[in-house]
Amino acid sequence: MNALVCTNTSKFFKRWQKTKSNGNPHLLGRFKSSISRRREEIKAVDDISFNVDRGEIFGIVGPNGSGKSTLIRLICTLLLPDSGRIEVFGRDVVKEHFQVRQIINRVSVEASFFKKLSSMENLMYAARLYGVDSALAKQKAVEILSRLGFKEDRVTESMQELSRGMQQKVAIARALLTSPSLLLMDEPTTGLDPRSKRDVQEFVKEIREEQDTTVVITSHDMDEVDNLCDRVAIIDNVKFMALDTPIELKRLVGSDLENISLEDVFMKLTGKELEEADK
Amino acid sequence: MMNMRISRELIASFAFVDRNFSLLKRYLGWELVFLCYSVINVITIGFIMVGRGDNSDVLYLVIGALMWGFLSVVFHEVSESVSWERWEGTIEYTFMAPILRFTHLAGSCSFAILYSMLRIGIVLALMPLFFDIDLSNANIPTAVVTLVISSLSFLGLGLMAAVLPLMSTEKGSYATHIMGSLLMLVSGVYYEVDVLPNWIRPFSVISPGTYTLRSMRAAIMNNASIAARLPDLVILLIIGIVLIPLGLWVFHLGEIYAKKTGKLKRSG
Numbered sequence: 001m002n003a004l005v006c007t008n009t010s011k012f013f014k015r016w017q018k019t020k021s022n023g024n025p026h027l028l029g030r031f032k033s034s035i036s037r038r039r040e041e042i043k044a045v046d047d048i049s050f051n052v053d054r055g056e057i058f059g060i061v062g063p064n065g066s067g068k069s070t071l072i073r074l075i076c077t078l079l080l081p082d083s084g085r086i087e088v089f090g091r092d093v094v095k096e097h098f099q100v101r102q103i104i105n106r107v108s109v110e111a112s113f114f115k116k117l118s119s120m121e122n123l124m125y126a127a128r129l130y131g132v133d134s135a136l137a138k139q140k141a142v143e144i145l146s147r148l149g150f151k152e153d154r155v156t157e158s159m160q161e162l163s164r165g166m167q168q169k170v171a172i173a174r175a176l177l178t179s180p181s182l183l184l185m186d187e188p189t190t191g192l193d194p195r196s197k198r199d200v201q202e203f204v205k206e207i208r209e210e211q212d213t214t215v216v217i218t219s220h221d222m223d224e225v226d227n228l229c230d231r232v233a234i235i236d237n238v239k240f241m242a243l244d245t246p247i248e249l250k251r252l253v254g255s256d257l258e259n260i261s262l263e264d265v266f267m268k269l270t271g272k273e274l275e276e277a278d279k
Numbered sequence: 280m281m282n283m284r285i286s287r288e289l290i291a292s293f294a295f296v297d298r299n300f301s302l303l304k305r306y307l308g309w310e311l312v313f314l315c316y317s318v319i320n321v322i323t324i325g326f327i328m329v330g331r332g333d334n335s336d337v338l339y340l341v342i343g344a345l346m347w348g349f350l351s352v353v354f355h356e357v358s359e360s361v362s363w364e365r366w367e368g369t370i371e372y373t374f375m376a377p378i379l380r381f382t383h384l385a386g387s388c389s390f391a392i393l394y395s396m397l398r399i400g401i402v403l404a405l406m407p408l409f410f411d412i413d414l415s416n417a418n419i420p421t422a423v424v425t426l427v428i429s430s431l432s433f434l435g436l437g438l439m440a441a442v443l444p445l446m447s448t449e450k451g452s453y454a455t456h457i458m459g460s461l462l463m464l465v466s467g468v469y470y471e472v473d474v475l476p477n478w479i480r481p482f483s484v485i486s487p488g489t490y491t492l493r494s495m496r497a498a499i500m501n502n503a504s505i506a507a508r509l510p511d512l513v514i515l516l517i518i519g520i521v522l523i524p525l526g527l528w529v530f531h532l533g534e535i536y537a538k539k540t541g542k543l544k545r546s547g
Contacts, residue, residue, distance in 0.1 A: 101377035112368040116305035128294035129376040131287040
């Protein structure tokens, strides 16, 4: 069984946009056009289809606003798709959202904690919501945190006193406390120092080996997904441009695989550099 | 299996209560500010009547201020639970947790009642330091029953108001505060609702605050028994029975809307 099946999924958002002034010379006309707004439909994810195998580490790379986070939020039941279907281990994320929530967890780009509570208090709170026994959760939290290089004596410090890297490690511990079958990581290493980044990447590999966890990871970092992922989807303008193993993606550019990066693949497919696309 | 599920949901519900009390300890400075404000608010209102030499009216106003203190805290704690989580940045994690929405909201409501009781208890305990209040005529069982039954309707109202910040971050919060203020206006917190203009009076008939304050004043000032206050208590109970499921349903609709429009996120 596939861990994740996404079929022709699309998501649109409606936003009010101010209409441009029509150059009306009259005061009333100018006032009317200054307050008139129209509803515009913005595509956030456009007809995306893919499967993720059980135990696979699947990467999604693309610039800001390309639809990565929307896709993750659709999978983790925080958004309803406008069309298409998403299944997690055979369960529909819309109709069976309760069951899906029991087997997934997520690490988002922002740490998202109660800032005044300590990391342990935040973790115990999360454990209770997921029905994990407190004693077991405490033991597991310490194990995961120490594996990530988080000192045990800091678990009682409030989250606001921790660095961004340490907060992100607590976020990873929170997700893994619940032993998810599918772990969704939305730019988990953005803003981390190189050492913390490496710790997180190694840990992702480890949990796949040890717990058979399926991981979907979005990133800006082409090298990260190249090293970490079994398969990578390149997303731009809310559409998947390509999906394959890193090696097969590089073959799209040329045969000198050692000197071709995923950045080159992105350029070949979209005609722009990732940084340029971010702007 | 069923028992396990219920116990899991109860533990999850308790998680919200425990989390909020832990947060309360961390924001103790602000809690002292709010408490200080509540105490001084009740005292200053009471002193208006002390200056006029009418002790029974002191009690009338103090009951109004205390009850409003209790009910408005219940209302705001529930109605602002979504705004609070959005501000902390945890809203997405709470909404994707594998628990029933009822469990989540029951946890928030339980905390609201416990917290309001704690706050009002402290304010009440301080009142004898400022006023010579005669409570020999008070019927405590009637007062407690009124408090419990009225909490239900205010929880229902809070649940309905909680949906507003879910639908629009900033405007929703404004609307919640306006809703709270309007309830105060129409419920006769410091006056009899008869003094309201005719066009406002129908609102006081549907406000649970009206029956709560009337019943509480009768219990504390005139030793009214539960049987004597039964008409008001039954109305309050009916309002509560209607408003809680209605509040849950409205919240459910609001959650679907937020998931369709992408508003279920930290930045709104």
